[in-house]
Amino acid sequence: MKKQISILMIGLLASSFAFADASNFKWPKGKKAAVNLAYDDALNSQLDNAIPALNKYGFKGTFYLQMNSDTIANRLPDWRAAAKKGHELANHSLFHQCSKTGPGRDWVLDDHNLDTMTVGQMKEQVVLTNVMLHAIDGKTERTYTAPCVDSKAGGQNYIDAVKDQFIAIKLSGGGVAPDMMKVDPYNVSVDFPQDQTADRLIALVKEAADKGTMVNFTFHGVGGDHLVTSVKAHDDLLKYLAANKDIYWVDTFANIMTHVKAEQKKQ
Numbered sequence: 457m458k459k460q461i462s463i464l465m466i467g468l469l470a471s472s473f474a475f476a477d478a479s480n481f482k483w484p485k486g487k488k489a490a491v492n493l494a495y496d497d498a499l500n501s502q503l504d505n506a507i508p509a510l511n512k513y514g515f516k517g518t519f520y521l522q523m524n525s526d527t528i529a530n531r532l533p534d535w536r537a538a539a540k541k542g543h544e545l546a547n548h549s550l551f552h553q554c555s556k557t558g559p560g561r562d563w564v565l566d567d568h569n570l571d572t573m574t575v576g577q578m579k580e581q582v583v584l585t586n587v588m589l590h591a592i593d594g595k596t597e598r599t600y601t602a603p604c605v606d607s608k609a610g611g612q613n614y615i616d617a618v619k620d621q622f623i624a625i626k627l628s629g630g631g632v633a634p635d636m637m638k639v640d641p642y643n644v645s646v647d648f649p650q651d652q653t654a655d656r657l658i659a660l661v662k663e664a665a666d667k668g669t670m671v672n673f674t675f676h677g678v679g680g681d682h683l684v685t686s687v688k689a690h691d692d693l694l695k696y697l698a699a700n701k702d703i704y705w706v707d708t709f710a711n712i713m714t715h716v717k718a719e720q721k722k723q
Contacts, residue, residue, distance in 0.1 A: 481637055481719050483668075483705050484715065487704060488704070489665040489703065494520060494546075496675070499525070500527055503531060509687075510694070513694045517543050520600075521547070521585075547598050547622070549603055554570055578618075600626070601674060602625065619642045624713035632663050648675075649685050
């Protein structure tokens with residue numbers, strides 16, 4: 457009987473310590489959750505629709521640029537202007553290299569197939585992308601989203617070879633973090649909305665507030681291009697966040713993850 461009581465007490469103590477650790481994590485200014493609004497692939501609709509909407513509500517977004525995008529060649533001054541407004545220009549590789557293995561990957565070009573690349577080749581291209589981004593905005597600290605959240609080049613993990621280049625990396629699906637103390641800065645989860653309603657997006661934001669954690673959205677097209685989210689759904693989400701600034705900290709992924717890593721080190 458005494459042994460059973462001891463085991464029970466150990467379990468209760470462990471639960472209380474886990475609760476204490478989770479409750480010790482603090483967001484700035486007493487906010488309940490963090491929200492990152494990010495955008496992949498350097499698309500025209502992001503420059504035309506997303507950035508003006510973010511500016512309207514005073515939010516800073518994160519833009520994952522693939523350097524072979526037409527907008528890099530044709531609209532470079534617009535990206536520089538976005539950076540001057542405080543938006544984060546982040547790394548999404550040179551050519552959006554993804555694995556061609558598996559269903560639905562017929563669109564991956566042979567020249568951009570991760571399956572036939574080496575870790576060394578991918579590292580060189582990711583590092584070069586950082587150099588190119590520095591030429592655009594003059595900054596040296598970056599975050600990365602692995603294209604297609606694929607982590608292997610030629611069957612070998614390439615993320616470990618590039619992680620020292622970044623503050624944090626988005627590398628898995630699922631937008632709401634369950635526990636901030638357990639978030640791996642180099643394997644952060646992210647939600648990729650496509651044709652979603654504002655109600656569904658806002659529900660994820662509310663879930664993050666209930667848990668005291670964060671939600672990471674990475675949109676693609678906003679009112680155009682591919683994997684589209686409507687301008688209305690996007691704007692309604694921003695409107696909700698703007699009306700609840702006392703609850704949600706909306707910021708760049710770099711700023712959010714810098715804070716997360718600092719909080720984790722305190723424990």
